[in-house]
Amino acid sequence: MNPLPRLVPPAAVDTRETAALRAEVRQFLAEQLAAGTFVPAVDSWLSSWDEEFTAALAARGWLGMTAPTEYGGRGATAIERFVVAEELLAAGAPVAAHWIADRQIVPSLLKYGTGAQKDEFLPRIVAGECFFGIGMSEPDSGSDLASVRTRAVPVDGGWSLTGTKVWTSGAHHAHAFIVLARTAPVDPAHRHEGLSQFIVRLDGPGVEVRPIISMNGRHHFNEVILDNVFVPDTMVFGEIGDGWQQVTSELAFERSGPERLLSTFVLLPAVVDAAVAQQVAAGSQIGRLVARISGLHQMSSAVAGALARHDAADVPAAVVKVIGTSTEGDIAEFAALHTGDDTAIDPALTDLVTTALDQRPGFTLRGGTNEVLRGVIARGLGLR
Numbered sequence: 026m027n028p029l030p031r032l033v034p035p036a037a038v039d040t041r042e043t044a045a046l047r048a049e050v051r052q053f054l055a056e057q058l059a060a061g062t063f064v065p066a067v068d069s070w071l072s073s074w075d076e077e078f079t080a081a082l083a084a085r086g087w088l089g090m091t092a093p094t095e096y097g098g099r100g101a102t103a104i105e106r107f108v109v110a111e112e113l114l115a116a117g118a119p120v121a122a123h124w125i126a127d128r129q130i131v132p133s134l135l136k137y138g139t140g141a142q143k144d145e146f147l148p149r150i151v152a153g154e155c156f157f158g159i160g161m162s163e164p165d166s167g168s169d170l171a172s173v174r175t176r177a178v179p180v181d182g183g184w185s186l187t188g189t190k191v192w193t194s195g196a197h198h199a200h201a202f203i204v205l206a207r208t209a210p211v212d213p214a215h216r217h218e219g220l221s222q223f224i225v226r227l228d229g230p231g232v233e234v235r236p237i238i239s240m241n242g243r244h245h246f247n248e249v250i251l252d253n254v255f256v257p258d259t260m261v262f263g264e265i266g267d268g269w270q271q272v273t274s275e276l277a278f279e280r281s282g283p284e285r286l287l288s289t290f291v292l293l294p295a296v297v298d299a300a301v302a303q304q305v306a307a308g309s310q311i312g313r314l315v316a317r318i319s320g321l322h323q324m325s326s327a328v329a330g331a332l333a334r335h336d337a338a339d340v341p342a343a344v345v346k347v348i349g350t351s352t353e354g355d356i357a358e359f360a361a362l363h364t365g366d367d368t369a370i371d372p373a374l375t376d377l378v379t380t381a382l383d384q385r386p387g388f389t390l391r392g393g394t395n396e397v398l399r400g401v402i403a404r405g406l407g408l409r
């Protein structure tokens with residue numbers, strides 16, 4: 026029996042409504058570009074933090090779109106959110122400020138948040154006024170997340186958290202992050218038990234955010250030290266002891282979206298223009314890249330549909346991430362090959378290409394490395 030059909034849910038195609046929404050976002054982006062509000066960037070969902078632009082999106086109802094109207098959202102479908110996200114990324118728009126909150130905190134709050142947590146955070150996320158980070162990785166825990174050593178011990182009225190988180194994107198700007206911590210000692214036979222999640226304010230007492238500067242001088246991630254940080258019971262996220270199951274369901278949102286294929290997309294049309302201007306024959310390479318992006322668009326939107334139906338999507342999400350992030354890197358290399366040291370090339374394009382090459386190693390690491398995800402896919406196919 027061929028197990029492949031299980032891997033890819035049916036693709037979602039634009040309806041009249043989503044096509045109209047797509048056109049609306051494109052129109053907005055064209056106006057913003059004409060007004061010089063932003064300069065297209067590569068990897069803009071991680072690196073381009075622009076709270077004014079986020080506020081402009083919020084004013085159009087394009088943040089936290091899937092949140093119910095009682096929280097200020099539109100009660101939109103995951104596919105409508107997908108369309109908006111895809112257009113913003115394809116344009117290289119500055120979306121880093123709200124990206125994590127919009128992508129995974131909104132659906133996680135809707136699934137696991139208490140009424141008070143939803144009331145506190147959802148309206149502010151939708152308004153573009155509250156930004157989140159992810160507190161999973163630690164200095165000795167990345168792929169093997171169950172080995173996290175940050176501890177949470179019960180104290181009067183809440184929990185006291187101590188430990189170190191690392192590679193925390195945007196923690197120097199964000200208001201809060203969701204921390205995965207150990208609330209019970211490790212049971213070697215059941216390592217995934219005894220983990221819990223907490224909403225932790227990044228400006229609270231005992232929290233220190235230390236910058237980690239990348240080799241190209243940029244600052245997007247951090248080390249976050251938690252030293253006896255008090256977290257009230259009201260900020261326990263989900264159930265104590267259910268952290269692993271909650272994190273893995275969050276990861277399907279984190280791994281399958283259009284940001285796993287479009288981080289370098291802005292390079293593609295620019296390099297095509299450059300190749301045409303220089304009369305370089307690169308048609309077949311361009312065709313292959315465009316075909317890959319097109320297929321990935323179908324796969325990624327299909328996973329968005331599956332998540333909206335609450336279908337299990339861990340394995341399809343892993344497939345999207347492995348193929349998508351490899352394609353992003355291949356676009357960066359293709360662009361480098363066709364810009365190189367050519368002095369006729371617009372320096373702005375050369376800068377974009379350099380940044381794409383700098384950021385490339387992170388594409389296949391963040392959100393779970395491709396090596397590890399290949400293991401997830403193999404298990405999903407019953408090959409392990």
Ligand SMILES: Cc1cc2nc3c(=O)[nH]c(=O)nc-3n(C[C@H](O)[C@H](O)[C@H](O)COP(=O)(O)OP(=O)(O)OC[C@H]3O[C@@H](n4cnc5c(N)ncnc54)[C@H](O)[C@@H]3O)c2cc1C
Binds near residue numbers: 160168194
């Ligand atoms: C740009 C960027 C942003 C990030 N942002 C965040 C963030 O906001 N919050 C957060 O919590 N984390 C963040 N991360 C961390 C990211 O999730 C981890 O880097 C990732 O999970 C890998 O963990 P590690 O770096 O500890 O590598 P390790 O787990 O130590 O892996 C090292 C190498 O060994 C390989 N390997 C490990 N285990 C296996 C296995 N079982 N089979 C095959 N190969 C294996 C890996 O593929 C990798 O090549 C970010 C990372 C990057 C690059």
